[in-house]
Amino acid sequence: MISVLGAGVAGLCAATALAERGLSVEVIVPEGAPDPASNLAGGMLAPFCEGESAPEVVVARGQAAADWWAARVRGVVRRGTLVVAPPRDAAELDRFARATRGHVWATPAELEPELEGRFARGLYFADEAHMDPRAAMADLRAGLAELGVAFHCGAPSGLIVDCRGLSAQDRLPDLRAVRGEMLEVSAPDVALTRTVRLLHPRFPCYIVPRGDGRYMIGATMVESARSGPVTARAVMELLSAAYTVHPAFAEAEVTATGAGLRPAFPDNLPAIRQDGDRIHLNGMYRHGFLMAPVLAEELAQMLIQEPAHAD
Amino acid sequence: MFYNTDLTSRLMLGTARYPSPAVLKQAIVASGAEVITVSLRREGAQGTAFRELLAESGCRLLPNTAGCYSAREAVTTAQMARELLGTSWIKLEVIGDPDTLQPDPFGLVEAARILCAEGFEVFPYTTEDIVVGERLIEAGCKVLMPWGAPIGTGQGLRNIEGLRSMRAHFSDVPLVIDAGIGAPSQAAMAMEMGFDAVLLNTAVANALDPVAMAAAFARAVEAGRQAHVAGLMPRRDMATPSTPVFGMAELA
Numbered sequence: 001m002i003s004v005l006g007a008g009v010a011g012l013c014a015a016t017a018l019a020e021r022g023l024s025v026e027v028i029v030p031e032g033a034p035d036p037a038s039n040l041a042g043g044m045l046a047p048f049c050e051g052e053s054a055p056e057v058v059v060a061r062g063q064a065a066a067d068w069w070a071a072r073v074r075g076v077v078r079r080g081t082l083v084v085a086p087p088r089d090a091a092e093l094d095r096f097a098r099a100t101r102g103h104v105w106a107t108p109a110e111l112e113p114e115l116e117g118r119f120a121r122g123l124y125f126a127d128e129a130h131m132d133p134r135a136a137m138a139d140l141r142a143g144l145a146e147l148g149v150a151f152h153c154g155a156p157s158g159l160i161v162d163c164r165g166l167s168a169q170d171r172l173p174d175l176r177a178v179r180g181e182m183l184e185v186s187a188p189d190v191a192l193t194r195t196v197r198l199l200h201p202r203f204p205c206y207i208v209p210r211g212d213g214r215y216m217i218g219a220t221m222v223e224s225a226r227s228g229p230v231t232a233r234a235v236m237e238l239l240s241a242a243y244t245v246h247p248a249f250a251e252a253e254v255t256a257t258g259a260g261l262r263p264a265f266p267d268n269l270p271a272i273r274q275d276g277d278r279i280h281l282n283g284m285y286r287h288g289f290l291m292a293p294v295l296a297e298e299l300a301q302m303l304i305q306e307p308a309h310a311d
Numbered sequence: 312m313f314y315n316t317d318l319t320s321r322l323m324l325g326t327a328r329y330p331s332p333a334v335l336k337q338a339i340v341a342s343g344a345e346v347i348t349v350s351l352r353r354e355g356a357q358g359t360a361f362r363e364l365l366a367e368s369g370c371r372l373l374p375n376t377a378g379c380y381s382a383r384e385a386v387t388t389a390q391m392a393r394e395l396l397g398t399s400w401i402k403l404e405v406i407g408d409p410d411t412l413q414p415d416p417f418g419l420v421e422a423a424r425i426l427c428a429e430g431f432e433v434f435p436y437t438t439e440d441i442v443v444g445e446r447l448i449e450a451g452c453k454v455l456m457p458w459g460a461p462i463g464t465g466q467g468l469r470n471i472e473g474l475r476s477m478r479a480h481f482s483d484v485p486l487v488i489d490a491g492i493g494a495p496s497q498a499a500m501a502m503e504m505g506f507d508a509v510l511l512n513t514a515v516a517n518a519l520d521p522v523a524m525a526a527a528f529a530r531a532v533e534a535g536r537q538a539h540v541a542g543l544m545p546r547r548d549m550a551t552p553s554t555p556v557f558g559m560a561e562l563a
Binding site: 053054055095098099176177201202222223224225226233264266267268269 | 331332355356357358359360361364463
């Protein structure tokens with residue numbers, strides 16, 4: 001038996017990869033455990049864009065994520081990412097282009113007609129995708145149930161795969177919180193079909209379509225463990241960025257706001273860590289949906305090859 | 312050099328917007344910086360984890376009041392910084408305009424007066440305005456940090472003549488060029504002009520390779536300082552041949 005602790009994106013991906021290999025798996029979420037940070041994720045599968053600040057390993061390995069998700073959940077939209085910048089920050093686009101690969105220069109309005117007349121040029125990352133993270137996690141849970149994986153809040157009965165996110169700080173002293181804030185809006189007047197990233201020297205943001213005129217706007221990055229609600233500043237920054245992309249966002253209804261804490265290691269890279277006979281899958285930072293599947297597969301491979309561990 | 316603290320390195324580094332704390336740490340090492348700034352306004356008391364990582368670098372922390380738009384906010388942030396970090400050093404920023412992040416000289420002087428009276432050692436982020444500088448000194452500041460250009464713009468020294476006058480006017484006051492430096496050549500120029508140090512963030516943090524860029528800045532700052540000490544030749548309007556024309560042998 002393998003006991004996966006935590007049912008955020010890391011836990012669900014790990015349980016899925018293990019159960020698919022025929023291992024017997026349980027998922028444990030203790031009572032009173034905080035909601036997983038993954039609930040608030042953008043759901044972007046954007047390895048190339050992440051390369052702007054993430055090292056090559058995220059770009060290279062993250063490319064497998066879209067196929068992994070598409071094989072297991074509904075709603076993976078493969079329409080790429082469009083990156084734009086306000087005219088006065090055009091130099092940011094050139095920097096982004098130099099820092100990333102997998103893109104072509106594009107006329108934004110040709111990809112997203114709604115952006116007509118607003119941005120002269122943009123970068124198009126054709127091989128990226130997005131999805132609704134909560135729907136995707138619900139599908140993974142359903143898939144796990146079909147594979148006979150039990151979810152409970154009792155004591156673990158097997159090898160522990162610890163995917164508790166920030167709660168694992170009790171065993172991972174170098175795990176820290178990076179606060180993120182996001183908004184969900186309903187903007188039926190706006191018809192964007194793919195993720196749009198707005199580059200800005202101070203308030204970069206992305207807008208992810210969630211279907212039916214709903215959009216997720218994210219996300220701040222604050223080096224803080226404060227878990228309270230979104231700040232007015234974050235709302236102002238995110239909304240003004242969204243407004244820059246499309247003025248009709250001014251008429252949007254703000255349907256939800258969220259603030260969560262991303263678990264991160266000092267190098268901001270998700271990792272598998274051995275800790276006695278416990279294995280951690282943690283430090284998802286802002287790469288959970290991108291890197292959890294990759295690391296989950298690696299972990300499952302490890303456990304298959306070392307059956308002694310998986311008693 | 313700065314409030315009775317002597318430093319070997321004349322490069323100070325900001326710590327925002329690096330790809331990761333791990334990269335930041337390597338960049339600090341590569342830069343040789345002994346002073347790093349840390350912002351508190353947004354992170355608050357619960358930004359401990361990041362600040363602990365910064366403390367591990369062994370550098371002296373210079374907390375700042377970035378993001379404050381009034382003297383009062385800046386004073387509160389400074390007090391919080393002293394409490395959290397146990398240092399009386401404070402880089403005082405009172406922003407007057409959200410677009411250019413230009414300092415508000417009125418709020419700055421007001422906050423500096425309050426903080427100096429409370430025993431803080433204030434590093435005020437100011438413009439090259441000499442009168443504002445005088446008021447800050449009068450308020451008790453023993454260092455001035457004039458901008459090169461607006462924060463994050465990388466425009467370098469936008470008002471070279473103004474900065475030259477400031478350097479000449481405050482010949483005994485440590486002056487640090489803070490903000491606007493985008494390239495090592497600009498940092499070198501500031502040092503050649505006789506500024507005591509430069510403080511920068513974006514130019515390193517946003518480089519494609521921050522660690523290599525930190526090293527480049529370290530060399531530029533050192534070269535500029537060395538040139539200043541060595542004494543630069545004056546600019547001349549006409550060419551002066553290094554070999555005299557008269558008295559040369561006629562080899563025809």
